[in-house]
Amino acid sequence: MSIRGPQALASLEEAMRDIRREEDELSKRVSRAAERASKIREHEAELFRQLARLRLEPAVQSELDGRISAAEARARDTLKAHSKDVSKAEKAISALDASRAELTDKRASAIALLEEQQAQLKALTTAQAGKLAADPVYAAKRAETEELDRIAEQSLRKTEQAETDREEKGRPYREDPLFMYLWDAGYGTSTYKASNLIRYLDGLVANLIGFAKARPNYAMLNEIPLRLREHAERQEANVSAAEAELAALEVAAVDAAGGKPLRQAIALGQQSIETLDAEIARLEDERDAAAEALQILAEGKDPAFEGAAAELAAALGREDIQTLLAEARQTRTGQDDTLVAQIDEARARLREEEEESREQRERLKTLAARRRELEDIQWEFKKQRFDDPGSSFKEDRLVGDLLNDFLRGGISAASYWDQWRKSQNWAPGSEWGAGYKSTRSSQRSNTSSPWAPSGGGFQWPDSSFGGTGSRKGKSKGGMSGGFGGGWGGGSSGGGFSRPRTGSSGSRKQGGFKTGGGF
Numbered sequence: 001m002s003i004r005g006p007q008a009l010a011s012l013e014e015a016m017r018d019i020r021r022e023e024d025e026l027s028k029r030v031s032r033a034a035e036r037a038s039k040i041r042e043h044e045a046e047l048f049r050q051l052a053r054l055r056l057e058p059a060v061q062s063e064l065d066g067r068i069s070a071a072e073a074r075a076r077d078t079l080k081a082h083s084k085d086v087s088k089a090e091k092a093i094s095a096l097d098a099s100r101a102e103l104t105d106k107r108a109s110a111i112a113l114l115e116e117q118q119a120q121l122k123a124l125t126t127a128q129a130g131k132l133a134a135d136p137v138y139a140a141k142r143a144e145t146e147e148l149d150r151i152a153e154q155s156l157r158k159t160e161q162a163e164t165d166r167e168e169k170g171r172p173y174r175e176d177p178l179f180m181y182l183w184d185a186g187y188g189t190s191t192y193k194a195s196n197l198i199r200y201l202d203g204l205v206a207n208l209i210g211f212a213k214a215r216p217n218y219a220m221l222n223e224i225p226l227r228l229r230e231h232a233e234r235q236e237a238n239v240s241a242a243e244a245e246l247a248a249l250e251v252a253a254v255d256a257a258g259g260k261p262l263r264q265a266i267a268l269g270q271q272s273i274e275t276l277d278a279e280i281a282r283l284e285d286e287r288d289a290a291a292e293a294l295q296i297l298a299e300g301k302d303p304a305f306e307g308a309a310a311e312l313a314a315a316l317g318r319e320d321i322q323t324l325l326a327e328a329r330q331t332r333t334g335q336d337d338t339l340v341a342q343i344d345e346a347r348a349r350l351r352e353e354e355e356e357s358r359e360q361r362e363r364l365k366t367l368a369a370r371r372r373e374l375e376d377i378q379w380e381f382k383k384q385r386f387d388d389p390g391s392s393f394k395e396d397r398l399v400g401d402l403l404n405d406f407l408r409g410g411i412s413a414a415s416y417w418d419q420w421r422k423s424q425n426w427a428p429g430s431e432w433g434a435g436y437k438s439t440r441s442s443q444r445s446n447t448s449s450p451w452a453p454s455g456g457g458f459q460w461p462d463s464s465f466g467g468t469g470s471r472k473g474k475s476k477g478g479m480s481g482g483f484g485g486g487w488g489g490g491s492s493g494g495g496f497s498r499p500r501t502g503s504s505g506s507r508k509q510g511g512f513k514t515g516g517g518f
Contacts, residue, residue, distance in 0.1 A: 005391035011399035
């Protein structure tokens with residue numbers, strides 16, 4: 001069962017919301033754990049004060065109590081400020097999430113409007129098919145373009161064959177060290193420079209290996225592909241120019257039938273979506289930075305909180321405090337035993353809090369990495385216009401089992417994205433980015449019609465917006481981009497091309513080291 005582009009992107013967005021929700025919950029847990037640890041230390045300090053009142057002389061007791069109380073007071077004041085900072089950071093992230101959700105809704109509305117406009121334009125262009133096919137000017141230009149395209153295809157094949165010959169037939173020359181020594185030295189040419197003795201010795205070597213006969217053969221092997229490549233590129237330029245002229249005739253025919261306002265509206269819609277995508281990416285980067293700042297606060301790693309906690313821990317870890325505890329353990333009084341048990345219990349709870357917090361912090365790092373990778377995938381998804389209504393995916397597991405595998409760390413982001421690319425296809429006649437169909441494509445083998453066999457309308461090339469394509473990037477597939485094609489463009493290959501700003505830097509690595517489900 002296939003899934004359409006808009007629904008696929010909606011599924012990715014839902015997964016993104018789940019990640020952010022769990023990330024926010026974990027940040028709160030980690031933050032509360034740091035605060036609980038601080039309060040446990042305060043409670044431990046109070047227990048030591050009580051123990052000191054039972055076992056120490058008043059003067060010693062007063063000195064110890066003052067030292068502990070001072071560290072405790074600073075920790076308490078810092079904890080209050082820390083709680084305010086955490087609350088402020090959480091509110092900032094919530095505001096960013098709300099802004100991003102609003103932009104995402106606007107983008108969905110813009111996509112829906114664009115779909116309506118494209119359907120209207122498609123109907124209009126289909127209605128003009130017969131008229132344009134009967135136009136002798138257009139028919140002549142189309143025949144000329146297809147002939148140029150055929151010539152360019154032949155030139156490219158000859159060039160590729162010559163380059164293959166250069167690699168295969170030139171290998172024996174390149175593997176001969178004596179030949180390559182003379183070749184690199186320019187022996188037998190005007191560039192050769194050497195002393196009389198070296199010239200004499202090189203001449204002996206040249207005669208020995210038959211260099212005079214072999215050099216022109218090797219030179220020809222290298223020269224022919226270069227000349228053929230230049231010729232193929234000139235043919236490419238001819239095809240691009242002819243395609244641009246053909247597209248201009250197609251655009252003019254549709255405009256004459258009232259299509260210009262629709263084209264302009266679609267162009268404005270595409271620009272609007274580009275702007276929204278850029279703004280969404282900016283908010284995601286801001287949220288990334290805010291989440292990183294919150295994580296530092298939640299873990300208690302901000303200097304003030306960390307310093308106050310360390311000061312209180314140091315005060316409770318002094319030698320005289322440990323001696324007091326050791327002596328209390330050796331006695332059998334009821335009050336001593338009760339306080340010692342409470343101190344041991346507090347320290348056990350502190351270890352449990354720290355262990356649980358450590359696991360949560362690791363999970364939080366994993367979630368942050370996963371969120372960034374899913375943002376990268378969404379960026380590529382939009383950039384390649386996979387969310388267009390004319391786009392679909394034959395593998396519905398992409399939003400089911402495979403998505404869960406990715407979320408759990410079972411497959412890398414790069415592998416998951418590659419599955420999307422392999423599964424994607426365009427509805428006939430609605431290829432956003434398919435562009436003008438080259439005569440090399442079987443879809444344009446019927447030269448009697450300017451339309452795709454599906455009746456879907458013109459295959460608009462980049463030139464309808466003033467751009468041209470390259471046959472190197474579209475052999476058999478037409479030009480990339482194109483009228484009715486999306487916003488952004490190009491494939492990122494196996495990696496991700498999402499721009500990143502701020503302290504997060506560039507993130508192009510796939511995969512996760514830890515798992516965990518949703």
